[in-house]
Amino acid sequence: MSSSIHGAGPPDGGSGAAASGRERVLDVATRLFAALGYDGTSTRLIAEAAGLNVATVAYHAGGKRELYLAVMERAHRLEQEALAGALAAFTPDAAGVRALVDGYLDFCVAHPQVPALWMHRWLSDAADVADLEARYARPLIDTIIAAIGPAVPAGVDVEYAVMTVIWVTHGFGAGGLPAAGGERRRLDDPAEVARFRAHLHQLVERMLGL
Amino acid sequence: MSSSIHGAGPPDGGSGAAASGRERVLDVATRLFAALGYDGTSTRLIAEAAGLNVATVAYHAGGKRELYLAVMERAHRLEQEALAGALAAFTPDAAGVRALVDGYLDFCVAHPQVPALWMHRWLSDAADVADLEARYARPLIDTIIAAIGPAVPAGVDVEYAVMTVIWVTHGFGAGGLPAAGGERRRLDDPAEVARFRAHLHQLVERMLGL
């Protein structure tokens, strides 16, 4: 009976309005889920961070699980669009691969929650999360493989090569380089990003023999 | 003490060893924390899986947080000892680096919870976890850097090169290669491990120019 609430739902289709209502809930939830994980984030915390009541969050999101899946879905779609844009100008040579890798790193810098969300999903065994992976992550990987295939010489495992770039980029984006004092150097430090970018360039070039 | 920690003991692959008391609690908690994360694991679930009462778990472990830190500490020490053993026979050349990488992958195969525990720690911002990282993870990284330094040519970022191997290996160990159906191919599939090993060999050789 209560699930009809989501069906009638927020009519805020136009993205012109300021972040309010469901949009604000989604934004706050994205940040919290990325930082604390699913189990570590409570609906009350989301509500408090959004300046709303617990019931209002449930009203807009339909429930914690639905909210989490909506957050993941939006993040994946964002990533998908960024990749599509980068692939539109792709050429199967060294420069093209470098631009593609650069684009993905830029995307992670612009949307720092994505690597963390992906990593949390990575550690989950839930069925609905696996479904999300089959519908978004796997096609994304396949798209990249199909595109860069012509630029990769024989003898290289293209699938694991793509996964290598993703794993390394997400490792840096979500965790960063652990420094001596216990702090981390990651996406919010431009100098560190530049250093990692140089490493990533060299890594991809040598891995693919370009 | 800690006889089962050393390599001579059971490879803790999964068959419930008949350890009792604190040892059993630690084993069960390791498996659950790795699979479900800290927030996703309840003390009652640990107790049930260990065939003990909730209060008994608390008696042996002192509390959930202490139990988690003890699990992490033991896992890190395990890793540290494995690394020390591998570094004892290390030679600063291509064969030595390959053997080192092989040894770490073997360790992750023998102790499949470690990559997942690492990844969960990677995503945490807790102070005691950061302390754990400063006391174990960072020294481990530094040890590897100091050892392989002579084998790495100029122009390669040794720190990120080491992190690359760790990120990729843990990415494969904890998450695996996402297949089309939503399932994953990871450490429990020997054929997939062999395929990943080949990729890892090639990756390290080319990355380091060996």
Added chain:
DNA sequence: CCGCCTCCGTCAATCGTTTGATGGAGAACG
């Protein structure tokens, strides 16, 4: 007897969710 281990019962706190009610923005109607 004591010391170690285990369990039962219970606690306050927090979890995700639901309910009933409130105020406001429009549409419908007179």
Added chain:
DNA sequence: CGTTCTCCATCAAACGATTGACGGAGGCGG
């Protein structure tokens, strides 16, 4: 015009369930 009615978004309060933790009692080998 004013009045009435209907949504929509929000809230305070409470629900049952579960969380981590604790005190105290019982068993048991010494």
